[in-house]
Amino acid sequence: MTAVIPGAIPIPRRAWKNTSLGRFFRNPRSVFGAGLLLIFVLMGLFAPVLTPYSPSSLEFDAFMPFSAAHPLGTTALGQDILAQFLYGARLTLLVGAVAGLLATFLSVAFGLAAAYFGGWVDEAINTLINVFLVLPGLPLIIVAAAFIRGGGVWPVIVVIGFTGWAFGARVLRSQALALRERDFIAAAAVSGEGPLRIIFVEMLPNMAGLIAANFFGAALYAVLSEAGLSFIGVGDVSLVTWGTMLYWAQAKGALLQGAWWWVALPGLSIALLGTSFALLNFAVDEISNPKLGGGRLKMPRRTQAAPIAAPVAGDALLSIKELSVGYLTPTGVVRAVREVSLDVQPGELLGLAGESGCGKSTLAFAATRLLDPPGAVLGGSVRLAQHDLLALSPEELRKVRWKEFSIVFQASMSVLNPVLKIREQVYDAMQAHGVTDKAKLDARARELFDLVGIQMQYLDAYPHQLSGGMKQRVVIAIALALEPKLIVMDEPTTALDVVVQRQILQEINAVRKRLGISIIFITHDLSLLVEMSDRVAIMYAGEVVELAPAHQLYAHPAHPYTQQLMNSFPPMTGPRTRRSGIPGKPPSLSAEIVGCPFFERCTKRMPGVCDVKPLQTFTVAENQTAACFLYDPTVPSEIKDSAIRSSQTPQPEVSREPAHTIN
Numbered sequence: 001m002t003a004v005i006p007g008a009i010p011i012p013r014r015a016w017k018n019t020s021l022g023r024f025f026r027n028p029r030s031v032f033g034a035g036l037l038l039i040f041v042l043m044g045l046f047a048p049v050l051t052p053y054s055p056s057s058l059e060f061d062a063f064m065p066f067s068a069a070h071p072l073g074t075t076a077l078g079q080d081i082l083a084q085f086l087y088g089a090r091l092t093l094l095v096g097a098v099a100g101l102l103a104t105f106l107s108v109a110f111g112l113a114a115a116y117f118g119g120w121v122d123e124a125i126n127t128l129i130n131v132f133l134v135l136p137g138l139p140l141i142i143v144a145a146a147f148i149r150g151g152g153v154w155p156v157i158v159v160i161g162f163t164g165w166a167f168g169a170r171v172l173r174s175q176a177l178a179l180r181e182r183d184f185i186a187a188a189a190v191s192g193e194g195p196l197r198i199i200f201v202e203m204l205p206n207m208a209g210l211i212a213a214n215f216f217g218a219a220l221y222a223v224l225s226e227a228g229l230s231f232i233g234v235g236d237v238s239l240v241t242w243g244t245m246l247y248w249a250q251a252k253g254a255l256l257q258g259a260w261w262w263v264a265l266p267g268l269s270i271a272l273l274g275t276s277f278a279l280l281n282f283a284v285d286e287i288s289n290p291k292l293g294g295g296r297l298k299m300p301r302r303t304q305a306a307p308i309a310a311p312v313a314g315d316a317l318l319s320i321k322e323l324s325v326g327y328l329t330p331t332g333v334v335r336a337v338r339e340v341s342l343d344v345q346p347g348e349l350l351g352l353a354g355e356s357g358c359g360k361s362t363l364a365f366a367a368t369r370l371l372d373p374p375g376a377v378l379g380g381s382v383r384l385a386q387h388d389l390l391a392l393s394p395e396e397l398r399k400v401r402w403k404e405f406s407i408v409f410q411a412s413m414s415v416l417n418p419v420l421k422i423r424e425q426v427y428d429a430m431q432a433h434g435v436t437d438k439a440k441l442d443a444r445a446r447e448l449f450d451l452v453g454i455q456m457q458y459l460d461a462y463p464h465q466l467s468g469g470m471k472q473r474v475v476i477a478i479a480l481a482l483e484p485k486l487i488v489m490d491e492p493t494t495a496l497d498v499v500v501q502r503q504i505l506q507e508i509n510a511v512r513k514r515l516g517i518s519i520i521f522i523t524h525d526l527s528l529l530v531e532m533s534d535r536v537a538i539m540y541a542g543e544v545v546e547l548a549p550a551h552q553l554y555a556h557p558a559h560p561y562t563q564q565l566m567n568s569f570p571p572m573t574g575p576r577t578r579r580s581g582i583p584g585k586p587p588s589l590s591a592e593i594v595g596c597p598f599f600e601r602c603t604k605r606m607p608g609v610c611d612v613k614p615l616q617t618f619t620v621a622e623n624q625t626a627a628c629f630l631y632d633p634t635v636p637s638e639i640k641d642s643a644i645r646s647s648q649t650p651q652p653e654v655s656r657e658p659a660h661t662i663n
Contacts, residue, residue, distance in 0.1 A: 033279025076252035100219030102161030111172030132166035323380030351529030
């Protein structure tokens with residue numbers, strides 16, 4: 001019995017036009033290309049119906065003119081040219097199709113294997129590809145075909161297929177390498193998808209146009225190679241193909257006898273076959289790339305969910321203790337995170353800020369077991385509720401990901417797979433965790449879209465049909481699909497304008513309060529974190545140098561680094577002053593850092609203290625800590641006062657004259 005989903009609406013005729021077949025038949029080039037190929041295929045299939053003669057029959061006179069019995073005349077050997085042309089289409093198309101498929105299969109298999117597995121597999125396959133590319137194609141085919149001359153059509157197909165795959169493999173490898181770095185592939189790996197599913201479901205659909213181009217190119221190459229081999233007499237000239245027609249026409253002096261159509265007909269047909277391949281390649285590219293398919297969606301009014309109170313915080317949901325993370329390089333270990341300890345409470349939004357390269361993303365990825373080699377956890381522990389994340393097996397981790405915690409990647413607008421509809425991508429994480437009922441999937445997807453403020457019709461859109469802000473909301477909806485307890489957001493508003501950024505942040509906050517989830521929000525924008533976070537952690541050179549409630553950090557930043565970061569934002573009122581950046585640069589993370597990592601750039605440094613003593617964290621005020629020796633009770637107050645006085649240099653006032661305008 002067929003289940004009926006309530007509210008299901010039949011696809012109207014206009015919607016059918018936007019399907020793959022609809023776009024195919026709407027495109028004149030694809031219709032023309034398919035028509036040409038269909039004509040050739042039908043000619044070969046129905047050759048016995050279209051002509052009563054055998055293509056190898058020698059019962060007629062030589063070079064007979066056009067007649068009702070012989071519409072294209074006869075050859076120098078008394079064979080009917082029309083029969084040879086019709087039957088020749090069979091073997092010509094067979095050579096093109098089978099050799100093209102063989103070459104494409106080898107190209108895809110070698111190209112994807114090299115790109116996906118990398119390492120020695122990539123090196124070995126790349127060396128093999130280079131060897132085949134260095135060898136001249138046609139001479140190699142001629143030499144190979146000479147050894148199997150007279151063996152029929154299949155040895156020719158095998159020779160052409162095995163000598164024509166290398167260029168396609170090189171192109172597909174390059175495309176696959178680029179795809180492998182895309183965020184939606186990383187998201188698929190995070191979801192626990194195996195290599196075969198990632199290759200066949202995530203990567204191959206995105207390469208469909210390129211694979212089609214490779215097939216049609218290889219098929220045309222096979223047809224031309226067979227024709228070339230036959231024309232110079234190296235192939236099996238006893239076969240009836242368009243290539244052997246050219247060979248016998250040249251050998252018997254067809255042009256000298258005035259029988260030019262004997263040469264022109266197979267030659268023109270090969271050219272038209274190549275044209276049909278090219279036009280069909282355009283069609284496949286359009287079908288496989290939704291951006292080329294047209295179709296617009298109306299921009300509806302956006303609905304916004306009303307926030308409700310967040311749950312009361314209890315014990316820490318996420319507890320990171322003395323976590324150290326590094327990148328293993330040939331020259332040594334680059335210590336990106338150094339003994340960091342952080343707690344995230346239920347329902348809390350913890351902001352993580354600092355300049356580029358300070359270890360924010362590395363800390364988040366290591367804590368959630370998403371760090372790729374050569375990154376490695378060097379020490380410490382991470383607990384999420386009752387789970388020890390660093391000790392979980394891959395299968396146990398797969399059950400926890402997306403259900404207990406999820407992540408919104410940096411530049412997450414590229415996370416969405418461009419050839420899959422939004423609906424399929426929203427379903428994906430839920431299906432990976434056992435939700436297979438279509439009605440439940442649809443109901444949850446609609447609920448998520450209502451939660452993040454997107455109209456339901458966009459479930460059936462492709463990513464390119466959504467604006468940047470809407471894509472960002474979709475990614476957040478996917479992260480919320482299984483109502484995880486923790487979401488890590490790695491700069492989720494990157495590349496968005498300030499208006500859309502604010503809308504998304506308001507929705508994130510509303511969803512957090514409604515569901516009671518915890519969020520780690522990573523960004524460079526300290527002013528943004530101060531506004532929306534409960535607490536803010538400031539990182540520098542892989543260490544948390546200050547941790548405080550957001551309002552307290554804004555009013556009384558303790559660490560000199562935090563103070564200089566806060567001073568980078570000009571006030572809205574008061575006199576205008578000249579702003580300057582933080583001089584110097586962060587220390588090398590591959591070196592052993594003695595003392596405070598901010599020492600060289602600090603305006604309040606205390607030589608003999610900050611650069612000598614092991615770094616410690618001190619309590620500045622209630623719930624506020626800073627890794628700065630200015631708060632070390634063992635350091636004499638006169639040394640601290642001297643350092644503070646030396647940093648208090650007046651800043652010159654900027655002229656208040658109005659700026660010149662350009663008319």
